Amino acid sequence: MTVSRKQTGPVLGCIADDFTGATDLANMLVRGGMRTVQTIGVPGTPDAADADAVVVALKSRTMDAADAVAQALAALAWLRAQGCRQFFFKYCSTFDSTDAGNIGPVTDALLDALNELPGSDFTIACPAFPENGRTVYHGHLFVGDVLLNESGMQNHPLTPMTDPNLVRVLQRQTHSKVGLVRYEAVTKGPAAARAALDALRAERVRIAIADAACDADLYALGEACADLALVTGGSGVALGLPANFRRAGLLAQAEQAGRLPGVDGPAVVLAGSASRATNAQVAAWRVDKPSFRIDPLALARGEALVEQAVAFAHGHFNGAQPQPVLIYATTTPEEVQAVQHELGVAQAGQLVEQALATVARELRTLGVRKFVVAGGETSGAVVQALGVQSLRIGAQIDPGVPATVSTDDTPIALALKSGNFGTVDFFSKALKHLDGVVS
Known part of the structure; x- marks a missing residue:
C-alpha cells in the first residue's frame, strides 16, 4: 500500500473515553481510508509516524471528572506533539454520563487547551450512530424506536440514562452555553449545517448537540466541521472527517487501510x-x-x-x-x-x-x-x-x-x-x- 500526502505522521488525533469506543471510532476511520493506530493509554514515546489517525484509548468514562479531564489533557498534549491538525473526543453513542460529567467537563477542558487554534471557540456533540440504531432528533436520543430512557440504559449500573434530551443532559454538566443543530438544517447538506453552526456561534453557544438520523446527515456534519479544532461525539460523525483531509491535500486514497498481519493460536x-x-x-x-x-x-x-x-x-x-x-x-x-x-x-x-x-x-x-x-x-x-x-x-x-x-x-x-x-x-x-x- 502506497500513501502519499503533504504531511508525514497523523493528521487526526482522537481521544476515546473507553477502549471499545476507541476501536469503534478507529473502525470508522479505517472505513474512510485512514491508516489508524489505537494506543492503550497515553504512549511514553512517539510511535505513530506511519498512521493517518491515532486514537488514544482511555478508561475515563466513569472516573471522577477531574481525573477524566487530566487524562484527556495528557492525551491531547501527546497528540499535538505528533503533529495532529484536528482533534476528536469520542464517547458512547448512548451518551453515557452523569450530571457531574464526564462529557461536559472534558469537552470544556479540551476547548480551553486548544484556545490558540482557529475554530476552538465552538464544537458539536453528536452521539448518533444510525447503523447501530442511535439517532438524534430535535436533541432527543433514540435507541432503535424508543427514547434513550426506555432503551434499557435507564438501568445502567454506573451511568443510568433517564433523560433523553441531550441538550438538558449536557447543560447540567457544563458552564458553557449548549445549543442545538436542528435536523431541518442538517438534512439540507453541509452548507446549511455550517450556516447553522455559525448562527449558534453568533449566539455564544459553545457546544451544540447535533441532530442526525442517517449516514448522509453524519457526512454533512463531518464536512461542516472541517474548520473546527475539536469535534466530539460517537464514532458515527467521524464518517465525514477523512474526506476533509483528502480535500485539503493532506490525505491520499489509502486502499486496504485495514490490512492486518495474521495471528495463529487458540x-x-x-x-x-x-x-x-x-x-x-x-x-x-x-x-x-x-x-x-x-x-x-x-x-x-x-x-x-x-x-x-x-x-x-x-x-x-x-x-x-x-x-x-x-x-x-x-x-x-x-x-x-x-x-x-x-x-x-x-x-x-x-x-x-x-x-x-x-x-x-x-x-x-x-x-x-x-x-x-x-x-x-x-x-x-x-x-x-x-x-x-x-x-x-x-x-x-x-x-x-x-x-x-x-x-x-x-x-x-x-x-x-x-x-x-x-x-x-x-x-x-x-x-x-x-x-x-x-x-
Missing part, C-alpha cells in the same frame, strides 16, 4: 457487560458451546473461580478437538443490582473486571492468541492485563467493532466490543473473522 471469549445485547449473545453461545460463569458473589467469598475458569478453557483448547470457550460474568440488570447492593457498585465492577483480566493474562501464558471481549470496562481491564500498548485496526466485524492486532513482538488478535453492540451471533462471527485475518 481463542477465548470474555464477557463482562450486563447489556441486553451481550446477554443475548451469551445466551446464543450457551445453546451449543462451552461456557463458564464467574459469579461476583462467589468471587467475593474467595472461591477460586479464576483458576477454575483457566483450567476449563485450557481443557477445551488443549484437547484432541480444540474449542474456544466463553467465560462470562454477564447477568440480568436485577441480578446486577442485587450484587451491587451487597458488594457496592465500585467493588462489584472491579471484581468482575479484574477476574476476567487475570483469566486473560493466564490464558495468554498458556498460548491463547485470540481474544473476543464484550464490555468497555472489561475490554480496558483485559488489554491492560495483556500488556498491549497499541493496536493496528482492521476490517469491521459488526458495526462499530473491527478486528485488531497488537503491535507487540508476539502479536495477539482482539475484537473489543461495546456491551450494546453486535448481532446475537457476534461471538461466533468475531472468532471466524479473527481466524480469517491474513497478511
Whole structure:
C-alpha cells in the first residue's frame, strides 16, 4: 500500500473515553481510508509516524471528572506533539454520563487547551450512530424506536440514562452555553449545517448537540466541521472527517487501510457487560458451546473461580478437538443490582473486571492468541492485563467493532466490543473473522 500526502505522521488525533469506543471510532476511520493506530493509554514515546489517525484509548468514562479531564489533557498534549491538525473526543453513542460529567467537563477542558487554534471557540456533540440504531432528533436520543430512557440504559449500573434530551443532559454538566443543530438544517447538506453552526456561534453557544438520523446527515456534519479544532461525539460523525483531509491535500486514497498481519493460536471469549445485547449473545453461545460463569458473589467469598475458569478453557483448547470457550460474568440488570447492593457498585465492577483480566493474562501464558471481549470496562481491564500498548485496526466485524492486532513482538488478535453492540451471533462471527485475518 502506497500513501502519499503533504504531511508525514497523523493528521487526526482522537481521544476515546473507553477502549471499545476507541476501536469503534478507529473502525470508522479505517472505513474512510485512514491508516489508524489505537494506543492503550497515553504512549511514553512517539510511535505513530506511519498512521493517518491515532486514537488514544482511555478508561475515563466513569472516573471522577477531574481525573477524566487530566487524562484527556495528557492525551491531547501527546497528540499535538505528533503533529495532529484536528482533534476528536469520542464517547458512547448512548451518551453515557452523569450530571457531574464526564462529557461536559472534558469537552470544556479540551476547548480551553486548544484556545490558540482557529475554530476552538465552538464544537458539536453528536452521539448518533444510525447503523447501530442511535439517532438524534430535535436533541432527543433514540435507541432503535424508543427514547434513550426506555432503551434499557435507564438501568445502567454506573451511568443510568433517564433523560433523553441531550441538550438538558449536557447543560447540567457544563458552564458553557449548549445549543442545538436542528435536523431541518442538517438534512439540507453541509452548507446549511455550517450556516447553522455559525448562527449558534453568533449566539455564544459553545457546544451544540447535533441532530442526525442517517449516514448522509453524519457526512454533512463531518464536512461542516472541517474548520473546527475539536469535534466530539460517537464514532458515527467521524464518517465525514477523512474526506476533509483528502480535500485539503493532506490525505491520499489509502486502499486496504485495514490490512492486518495474521495471528495463529487458540481463542477465548470474555464477557463482562450486563447489556441486553451481550446477554443475548451469551445466551446464543450457551445453546451449543462451552461456557463458564464467574459469579461476583462467589468471587467475593474467595472461591477460586479464576483458576477454575483457566483450567476449563485450557481443557477445551488443549484437547484432541480444540474449542474456544466463553467465560462470562454477564447477568440480568436485577441480578446486577442485587450484587451491587451487597458488594457496592465500585467493588462489584472491579471484581468482575479484574477476574476476567487475570483469566486473560493466564490464558495468554498458556498460548491463547485470540481474544473476543464484550464490555468497555472489561475490554480496558483485559488489554491492560495483556500488556498491549497499541493496536493496528482492521476490517469491521459488526458495526462499530473491527478486528485488531497488537503491535507487540508476539502479536495477539482482539475484537473489543461495546456491551450494546453486535448481532446475537457476534461471538461466533468475531472468532471466524479473527481466524480469517491474513497478511
